[in-house]
Amino acid sequence: VRSAAPSAGSAAPRAAYSKQKEEETK
16 A cells, blocks of 8 residues: 555545555454
């Protein structure tokens, strides 16, 4: 995984990261 907060302004990668994090911390 790259940075926790991608400073690219991309919604798709950010959403995917959030979802992955959520599933990991489930």
